[in-house]
Amino acid sequence: MAKIKIAVVESPNPIDLFDGRSESEGLVSACKLIGHQSISFFAKSRREFKEICQYLASADTKHASRNPSAPLFLHLSCHGNNEGIAFGSSDLTWKALVQEVEPILNNSYYKGNFALSISSCGSGEHDIDEHILNRIEEDDSIKIPQYIFSIPGCSVNWDDALIGWVLFYHKLSSIKLADKTNIQKALKEIYKGTGLRFSYHRWDEEDKVYRTFTPKKAG
Numbered sequence: 001m002a003k004i005k006i007a008v009v010e011s012p013n014p015i016d017l018f019d020g021r022s023e024s025e026g027l028v029s030a031c032k033l034i035g036h037q038s039i040s041f042f043a044k045s046r047r048e049f050k051e052i053c054q055y056l057a058s059a060d061t062k063h064a065s066r067n068p069s070a071p072l073f074l075h076l077s078c079h080g081n082n083e084g085i086a087f088g089s090s091d092l093t094w095k096a097l098v099q100e101v102e103p104i105l106n107n108s109y110y111k112g113n114f115a116l117s118i119s120s121c122g123s124g125e126h127d128i129d130e131h132i133l134n135r136i137e138e139d140d141s142i143k144i145p146q147y148i149f150s151i152p153g154c155s156v157n158w159d160d161a162l163i164g165w166v167l168f169y170h171k172l173s174s175i176k177l178a179d180k181t182n183i184q185k186a187l188k189e190i191y192k193g194t195g196l197r198f199s200y201h202r203w204d205e206e207d208k209v210y211r212t213f214t215p216k217k218a219g
Contacts, residue, residue, distance in 0.1 A: 004172060005070050005112070006031050006038040007056055009049060010077040011087040021158050023077040023119060023165070030166045034173050037067065046090035050100050057103035061111040071113040071146065071177055074104065075165070080120030098131040105143045113177060115147040117168075119161050124152030129201045129210040146177055148201040152214060156196075164196040184213055191215040 010024040024040040031038035043049040053074075061068045078085040084093040092100070104114060118126065128148055135142055149168070151161065171186035180202060187198045192215075199214040 003067050003070055004036050004073055004169075005067070006036055006073045006075055006117075006169065007052075008038065008040040008075045008077060009043050009052055010040060011043045011049070011079070011085075012077075013079060016158075023158065023162050026162050027075070027077075027165055027169075031169050034170050036169060036173065037070070044088040046087050046092060046096075046100070049087045049090075049092075053100050054103050057107045058109075059107060060109040062109070069112045071115055072104075072110060073115045073117055074101065075117040075119065077119045077161075080118075081122035082125035083122070085118070085120045085123070094126045094128045095131045098128060098135065102135070102142065105145070106141070107143070113146040114143055115177065116145050116149065117165070118148070118150045119156070119165060121153070121155045123150040124199050124214075126150060133210070144203050146203050147183075148210075150199050152197055152199050160194070160196055164190060164194055164198065167194065168198060180213075184215075187213070188215045 006028075008024045008028055010022065012021060016022070024042075028038045028040045041052045043052055056074070059072070076085060078087060080086060084091055084097065086092070101116070116128070126148070132144065136144065151164070167190050168186070171190070175182045175186060177183070183200065183202075187200070191197045197215050197217075199212065201210040201212050204211050
């Protein structure tokens with residue numbers, strides 16, 4: 001069975017904390033039960049998010065006790081809109097997000113593939129792929145995210161997002177990322193069972209472009 005490493009970075013609004021809303025706690029626990037290796041971080045600002053990315057960029061496969069070449073997912077659970085996401089009072093455009101994630105993309109010591117999961121309102125309207133392609137034109141040594149997963153729509157409920165992501169990572173426990181047909185099948189099944197649509201941007205190594213997929217709406 002395919003297993004992955006998931007680093008969840010969460011940045012809720014303080015009111016979310018007062019109200020007891022959190023995605024990372026339930027998601028990390030569920031992913032561990034599924035068999036994935038998962039950890040979580042809390043980022044209250046862009047500076048803290050930057051430090052987390054720099055820390056994750058120090059990952060070295062030679063220290064792995066199991067699944068040394070497992071894909072590394074950076075899962076971002078934040079507030080946002082179609083222009084970007086927020087870490088506390090720091091608003092990051094999609095271009096700025098790519099800039100902060102770049103140390104991870106430049107880490108040649110981690111041998112597994114890299115993927116992004118974005119759990120925020122408006123994330124389905126991102127143009128992260130375009131900014132990554134722009135950086136590749138400047139520096140072709142950058143590791144390209146194999147997938148960018150997001151949830152289309154202006155708003156996503158906390159409970160719906162959590163349930164959807166748990167199902168998503170459960171599906172990935174038995175699917176290789178290279179198997180695009182079964183990835184698409186999994187997204188269709190999640191949509192059929194929950195009404196929550198996931199979208200992906202998949203890197204096509206042969207044509208050097210990102211391919212997109214979103215399950216079609218019923219009717």
